[in-house]
Amino acid sequence: MSAATIGPVRVVGTGLLGASVGLALRALDVDVVLADPSRTALALARDVGAGRPAGPDDDEPALVVVAAPPDVTAEVVAAELAAHPHAVVTDLASVKGHVLDELRDAGVDLTRYVGSHPMAGRERSGPSAAVPDLFLGRPWVIADSGCSDPGAVLAVRSLAVDLGAVPVSLAAGAHDEAVALVSHVPQVISSLAAARLAEADDVTLGLAGQGLRDVTRIAASDPALWTSILAANARAVRDVLLAVRDDLDQVIDALALADAAMGPETVAPGALATIASTVARGNTGVSRIPGKHGGAQRIYALVTVLVPDAPGELARLLTEVGEAGVNLEDLQLEHAAGRPVGMAQISVLPGSAAHLEAELTARGWRLVS
Numbered sequence: 001m002s003a004a005t006i007g008p009v010r011v012v013g014t015g016l017l018g019a020s021v022g023l024a025l026r027a028l029d030v031d032v033v034l035a036d037p038s039r040t041a042l043a044l045a046r047d048v049g050a051g052r053p054a055g056p057d058d059d060e061p062a063l064v065v066v067a068a069p070p071d072v073t074a075e076v077v078a079a080e081l082a083a084h085p086h087a088v089v090t091d092l093a094s095v096k097g098h099v100l101d102e103l104r105d106a107g108v109d110l111t112r113y114v115g116s117h118p119m120a121g122r123e124r125s126g127p128s129a130a131v132p133d134l135f136l137g138r139p140w141v142i143a144d145s146g147c148s149d150p151g152a153v154l155a156v157r158s159l160a161v162d163l164g165a166v167p168v169s170l171a172a173g174a175h176d177e178a179v180a181l182v183s184h185v186p187q188v189i190s191s192l193a194a195a196r197l198a199e200a201d202d203v204t205l206g207l208a209g210q211g212l213r214d215v216t217r218i219a220a221s222d223p224a225l226w227t228s229i230l231a232a233n234a235r236a237v238r239d240v241l242l243a244v245r246d247d248l249d250q251v252i253d254a255l256a257l258a259d260a261a262m263g264p265e266t267v268a269p270g271a272l273a274t275i276a277s278t279v280a281r282g283n284t285g286v287s288r289i290p291g292k293h294g295g296a297q298r299i300y301a302l303v304t305v306l307v308p309d310a311p312g313e314l315a316r317l318l319t320e321v322g323e324a325g326v327n328l329e330d331l332q333l334e335h336a337a338g339r340p341v342g343m344a345q346i347s348v349l350p351g352s353a354a355h356l357e358a359e360l361t362a363r364g365w366r367l368v369s
Contacts, residue, residue, distance in 0.1 A: 004158035007031035010054065010061035012076055014045035016122060017092045018067030019130030022050030024163045027132050033058055045127040060084055063155055066091040069225060070232035074102035081112060088152040090116045094179060095232040096143045096172035114156040115143035115172060118165055125222055133164065140165035143172045180236035187218055187226060188241065194219035210334040251278055300329050301353035302345050304368040305360060309340045317344060324359035326352045343368060
């Protein structure tokens with residue numbers, strides 16, 4: 001496939017995002033020049049195939065991609081615009097309003113600048129975690145500066161499409177409010193929940209199930225990076241957290257009334273309804289998260305299978321699901337505490353569940369009802 005993106009492309013910052021951009025562009029045979037203040041990170045990005053280190057005799061870039069933390073992004077963007085007066089410059093920072101405000105305050109000409117943010121990432125960081133298909137099928141927000149040249153916007157849009165992403169146009173402020181709700185606040189809540197585990201005893205932790213792992217998965221994120229992100233988007237994150245605090249206060253008050261009662265019949269009117277409505281509102285929110293292929297969520301049937309913790313067993317299960325003629329819609333794994341087995345939760349269309357259960361049982365698999 002030929003790329004619409006014209007090289008050379010200069011990537012400034014060779015962490016997960018920057019190196020992944022480089023890997024994807026190199027796979028399309030686009031010339032990529034790398035720059036990073038860390039010589040080690042730069043050398044590693046080169047070695048994994050993300051591009052070549054910048055040199056004094058390089059041709060002027062057609063596009064500059066700044067992949068730096070939000071607190072220094074505006075400074076780097078301004079420097080790249082000045083150093084490369086004919087290049088389009090975009091950044092991948094997860095906060096757009098803060099960067100745009102700093103550039104405006106500095107009096108930077110924004111006609112060649114277009115903010116952007118690929119909604120993609122991994123728990124791991126650095127060039128060693130980079131993969132060329134990181135952006136495949138993911139939204140890539142394009143935030144026009146308000147005076148960006150249409151050709152500059154097209155160049156950034158072409159980059160997103162070349163890397164397999166889905167371009168989404170948003171104003172910087174609207175972007176920041178959106179990511180506060182769907183990304184930044186979930187990170188804070190996950191971290192707060194995980195922090196409660198720091199002093200837990202081993203017996204308590206031994207009772208942990210998949211629910212706890214689901215809630216705390218993103219709590220393993222880089223503290224330095226997230227401090228930069230949250231500080232740059234402080235207002236939008238704070239607004240959502242205040243609303244969460246109001247909801248939490250209502251639940252706390254309801255639980256206090258329930259705890260003080262002698263029995264369910266003596267609980268103050270409305271207390272149990274508050275608890276129930278909180279859970280129900282969560283059901284409603286989950287149902288609105290886009291499902292498979294970005295469409296509305298569908299209701300699937302779950303077939304849960306015990307899988308021995310041995311090489312090739314999961315692969316055998318998935319092969320036999322296919323041999324049964326059933327399409328696997330989703331897959332989750334839960335590890336059984338203290339046992340050498342896992343539980344594979346296979347999501348299938350409701351009409352296929354009984355057939356799949358019968359096929360797997362006949363093939364010797366143990367099912368969990």
